[in-house]
Amino acid sequence: MAISSSFCPTISISSPRRPSPFPNSCCTFATVVSSQLSKEATKSVEFQGRVGFLGLGIMGTPMAVNLLKAGCDITVWNRTKSKCDHLINLGAKYESSPTEVASSCNVTFAMLAEPESAIDVACGTNGAAKGMSPGKGYVDVSTVDGATAKLINKHIKDTGALFLEAPVSGSKKPAEDGQLIFLAAGDASLYETVAPLLDVMGKSRFYLGEVGNGAAMKLVVNMIMGSMMASFSEGLLLSEQVGLDPNVLVKVISQGAISAPMYSVKGPSMVKASYPTAFPLKHQQKDLRLALGLAESVSQPIPIAAAANELYKAAKFHGLGDQDFSAVIEALRGKLQRPEH
Numbered sequence: 326m327a328i329s330s331s332f333c334p335t336i337s338i339s340s341p342r343r344p345s346p347f348p349n350s351c352c353t354f355a356t357v358v359s360s361q362l363s364k365e366a367t368k369s370v371e372f373q374g375r376v377g378f379l380g381l382g383i384m385g386t387p388m389a390v391n392l393l394k395a396g397c398d399i400t401v402w403n404r405t406k407s408k409c410d411h412l413i414n415l416g417a418k419y420e421s422s423p424t425e426v427a428s429s430c431n432v433t434f435a436m437l438a439e440p441e442s443a444i445d446v447a448c449g450t451n452g453a454a455k456g457m458s459p460g461k462g463y464v465d466v467s468t469v470d471g472a473t474a475k476l477i478n479k480h481i482k483d484t485g486a487l488f489l490e491a492p493v494s495g496s497k498k499p500a501e502d503g504q505l506i507f508l509a510a511g512d513a514s515l516y517e518t519v520a521p522l523l524d525v526m527g528k529s530r531f532y533l534g535e536v537g538n539g540a541a542m543k544l545v546v547n548m549i550m551g552s553m554m555a556s557f558s559e560g561l562l563l564s565e566q567v568g569l570d571p572n573v574l575v576k577v578i579s580q581g582a583i584s585a586p587m588y589s590v591k592g593p594s595m596v597k598a599s600y601p602t603a604f605p606l607k608h609q610q611k612d613l614r615l616a617l618g619l620a621e622s623v624s625q626p627i628p629i630a631a632a633a634n635e636l637y638k639a640a641k642f643h644g645l646g647d648q649d650f651s652a653v654i655e656a657l658r659g660k661l662q663r664p665e666h
């Protein structure tokens with residue numbers, strides 16, 4: 326069973342009709358975004374330019390599926406090709422490298438694991454940059470640090486194409502429901518061009534200015550989230566140790582000032598020591614590591630996040646990296662076994 330982390334109420338977005346950004350490629354925008362974006366609603370967008378999608382993991386797959394279902398002409402690539410099968414069966418095209426996707430598409434999205442893979446897919450030997458040229462756009466929605474976003478920006482801009490970073494807040498379920506929150510920065514004209522596509526995949530979007538600001542906003546948000554989850558884990562275990570029912574603790578929290586959907590959604594399964602993966606623990610640890618680097622760059626103390634990071638590192642070391650980040654609670658149980666190598 327997948328744990329939902331659809332934490333926030335629905336916000337409706339409607340986009341105005343706008344002229345084609347790709348006048349030479351039979352492309353027109355005639356955006357029709359449902360005015361009532363309920364979780365079940367299918368959003369539709371007429372974007373006759375071709376859209377590439379690189380990286381079909383937990384997040385990339387539902388995001389690309391939503392674009393396809395909304396009527397986009399989608400071309401996919403993933404390092405592990407078998408993960409493209411679902412999209413291909415739904416009607417997506419396939420190309421055998423990021424370069425080929427970028428050269429055959431007007432706009433290419435990338436949703437990769439971490440800075441190294443985001444850089445490799447954008448700037449490596451068969452990277453997207455090699456297929457970019459003036460008039461095209463590259464939108465990296467992975468969670469990376471500002472230096473990585475700036476490096477990718479430079480490689481893309483050197484080709485004459487446009488770049489946008491647009492990491493997302495929201496997890497697997499919001500991605501499936503088209504309810505993500507985009508934290509975009511970079512070329513404002515590309516932001517306008519892809520806004521209808523962002524609105525298919527998300528419920529809201531923020532434009533934050535220059536490249537690096539999207540990454541910074543995302544890392545601050547996930548730094549807070551990682552610390553919240555670590556603190557919640559301590560509370561669940563402490564309540565249990567003193568003879569309280571942790572399920573009751575979850576209910577008490579849900580009615581007070583520290584109520585957060587994350588606690589209500591994840592708490593009951595954490596009590597059962599079940600961690601079905603929505604947001605992999607290894608990615609949460611990566612985000613804390615990157616947030617520590619961000620804080621270091623401005624000499625801002627973040628001791629709580631630093632302590633939380635140690636917990637996620639311990640959980641990852643003990644083989645929990647691919648489980649949901651709520652499995653960090655296991656690092657506090659004191660029963661972790663060293664994994665066999």
Ligand SMILES: NC(=O)C1=CN([C@@H]2O[C@H](COP(=O)(O)OP(=O)(O)OC[C@H]3O[C@@H](n4cnc5c(N)ncnc54)[C@H](OP(=O)(O)O)[C@@H]3O)[C@@H](O)[C@H]2O)C=CC1
Nearest residue numbers: 380381382383384404405437438442468496497603604608
């Ligand atoms: N899951 C979540 O709740 C959220 C995740 N994010 C962020 O989104 C990004 C993706 O997350 P998610 O989908 O969960 O992660 P997954 O681990 O499910 O997917 C990672 C993707 O990156 C690809 N990849 C990894 N290493 C390489 C490499 N060296 N070269 C090429 N491709 C590579 C994987 O390909 P392959 O299939 O071949 O392994 C896969 O497509 C991360 O940055 C994460 O922090 C942001 C918001 C929420």
Ligand SMILES: O=CCCC(=O)O
Nearest residue numbers: 330494495496547604
């Ligand atoms: O980066 C992952 C964020 C997960 C979430 O916002 O629920």
